[in-house]
Amino acid sequence: MRYMMVYGAPIGQIGLIEEDGALIRAEYLEDFTAMREMQNREEAKTEETQFLTEVMRELDEYFSCVRTSFTVPMREEGTDFQKKVWAELRRIPFGEYRTYAQIAEAIGSPKAVQAVGQACKKNPMAIFTPCHRVIKSDGTLGSYAGGLRAKYYLLMQEGVI
Numbered sequence: 001m002r003y004m005m006v007y008g009a010p011i012g013q014i015g016l017i018e019e020d021g022a023l024i025r026a027e028y029l030e031d032f033t034a035m036r037e038m039q040n041r042e043e044a045k046t047e048e049t050q051f052l053t054e055v056m057r058e059l060d061e062y063f064s065c066v067r068t069s070f071t072v073p074m075r076e077e078g079t080d081f082q083k084k085v086w087a088e089l090r091r092i093p094f095g096e097y098r099t100y101a102q103i104a105e106a107i108g109s110p111k112a113v114q115a116v117g118q119a120c121k122k123n124p125m126a127i128f129t130p131c132h133r134v135i136k137s138d139g140t141l142g143s144y145a146g147g148l149r150a151k152y153y154l155l156m157q158e159g160v161i
Helices: 032-042 050-063 080-089 100-106 113-121 148-157
Strands: 002-009 012-019 022-029 044-046
Touching: 002 032, 002 050, 012 032, 012 050, 022 032, 022 050, 032 044, 080 100, 080 113, 100 113
Parallel strands: 002 044
Antiparallel strands: 002 012, 012 022
C-alpha cells in the first residue's frame, strides 16, 4: 500500500509518497489538481503514517537550518544511469554545489553532461536527492523542477549563494 501526504514547504507544496517504510517520491505540486493527479498516478491513500510524519519532521528541520542531510529510507525507480547520477548528487555536501560536467566526470561519463541534466530533471526525490546543488559550468543556475526561485532559495538557505 502506498500512502501520501503533502508537505507545505517555504518554496511550495511537496507531495510525499511512502511505500513499505520507504520514501519513493517527493515531488513539487503546483496546485490541488497536481496533487490529485499524483495521488491517482501513484495509487496512494491520503493518510498520515508514522513514517511520513518522520519525513516531514526531517523536512521541518532542514528548512529550519537544523538538518543538513536526510536519514529516512528512500527507494528510487529509474535507469541504472539515473541511479548513478542520483547517488552522486547525494554525495554533494550541504552548502556546496557541483556543475553538471563535474557530476558527469564523477560517475565516469564525462561526455554525458546533457544526460546528467536529464537525470536531474527526472529526480523523483526533490530536496532529498539534492539536484538543486547542481549548476551550469558558466555559473548560472540552470533549471529546476521546483522553479528557479525555489532553487535560488535552497542554495541561499544552504549558504551557497
